[in-house]
Amino acid sequence: MTIGNLGVERGERKKGWLPVARTHSGELRVPLLIANGARAGHTLLLCSGVHGNEYVGVEAILRVFERLEPASLSGQVVAVPFLNVAAFETVTREGPYDRLNLNRVFPGRPDGFLTERLADLVVSELFPKASHAIDLHGATLNDLQSDFTCLHMSDGRSLEMAKAFGLELIWDLDSGPSKPRYPGMPTSLNGCATEHGIPNIGVEVGGEGRCREEWIALAAR
DSSP states (O other), X not given: OEETTEEOOTTEEEEEEEEEEEETTEEEEEEEEEEEOSEEEEEEEEEEOSSTTOOHHHHHHHHHHHHOOGGGOEEEEEEESOSOHHHHHHTOSSOTTTOOOGGGSTTOOTTSOXXXXXXXXXXXXXXXXXXXXXXXXXXXXXXXXXXXXXXXXXXXXXXXXXHHHOOSEEEXXXXXXXOTTSTTOTTSHHHHHHHTTOOEEEEEOOOTTOXXXXXXXXXXX
């Protein structure tokens, strides 16, 4: 499997970077982790850090990746532990360069603002490799909420993923009053993945700007 400049043979696990753009302070790039199983199978895309001040998913992905044994794995795991790097570094929900919410600009634009280029990177480089996807979130700095999974219930395969993840609450993103600008949330990572035919779920665990051990363990499990 090759994504960007990172090539990983069967039975291998590697870490690298995906370049996004050149900025006045240097190259903007996102971390990329790939575990390529010894046997053929599905490809699971794991993302976190779409919002820069949500941390549980970041640590959960790092722990899961370190536990993977490619020699006994069927298929591949492609992981981006924190996608919105600039927002992560500045402890902000939106990108500091353009103040855009990454989870509202999918599918993005290759020649757009930096946040739009991040979305385009996911769609152009990662979606073509993925057969399934999980996007990990949490409540923002001043909030705490019940843990839940969310999905577009119109895709029965995504519902099976939500059930398998095991959280008690499941939110159907296709239900309830939709804002005319975001009907069914197609401009989110989840909605865009659904439109590309990829079974997927969003996960919300933890919040308060914290990274408590019990939350990390829950998401990693």
